[in-house]
Amino acid sequence: MRIPQRLETDRLIIRRYTEDDLKQLHQFLNNKEVIGLTDMPSNTSQEETEAFLRMLIDSYTTEKPVAAMAICLKESGKVIGSCGFAAVDFSNDTQIYYALDPEYRNNGFATEAMDKLIEYMILVLDIDRICIYCHPENIASMNLAKRIGMQWQTGVQKKDSDSHYFLLTRENYLSGNKV
Template sequence: MPVPDTLITDRLCIRPYLQGDLASLVRFFNNPRVTRYTDLPDGQTHEETAAFLGMILASYATQEPIFAFAVTLRDGGEVVGSCGFAPMDDESTVQIYYAFFPEYWGKGYATEAAGRMIEYIFSLGRFGTIVVDSALGNPASGRVAERLGMQPLGIVEQKGRHSRRYVLNRV
């Protein structure tokens, strides 16, 4: 499955990571407000983050890429967050994620980016279901899922963390 070049919204560009995003990614992984409710590694050194970014970049050219993307402002190109998706075990379902720097919370960017990601995923014709797992302590993430038309499915536990699962089926 190919990695898209760039997905555009009214205010955002969602694009594959670039080597030049390393400084933003280091800042991202070292902000506990960003990583608190995610599976992202937090407190990474510059070298660890560079290795992680290198793994993502190398994966883009493979048959099984990591679908992790930088979210930038359309005007200026500043990295404001990250979003992406990962196919789940049943092969017709994907899980999406979104995480943003705190200074961009509450501005609708997560809803805008995740909405565009959902459009892209469904356009592939391969996936019929999209899920979001929202940490119980992060109700703002659940509100994003609800604004996208996703329905709460129940509580799931993964890696010792409890989340509310939201689901959206292709119509």
């Protein structure tokens, strides 16, 4: 998969992580409100965050890059979240994911970032099936999945916990019939 250098929306820049993101990423990964219902690493030491960031950056030039990117405010460049995508081990789907700093929630930033990421995945990467897995208590993410045109499929067991599974197909996206 090709990881974009940079994607832009009206208010956001979605870009690859850089070494300059260490401080903000460390704060982000140690905020339980941010990563509590995600698969992201938590309670990392400075050294662990640095190793994680180095792994992400190094992966961008490999055949199997980690598609994790910073969500930044266009006006200031401030990192307010993280997003990305990954192949799903047990299906032909590609999962998208995001996490946003609580200070920037309820402003449409996650929807804006996910819309742009989906556009890239379908129009540039030709991905056929994009999914989101949401923890049953994560109502905001389930609502976001619906807003970006995904349809609820089923409840599934993922990493030893229950999840809700939402799907958007390329066919539905291109036809404009997202829901």
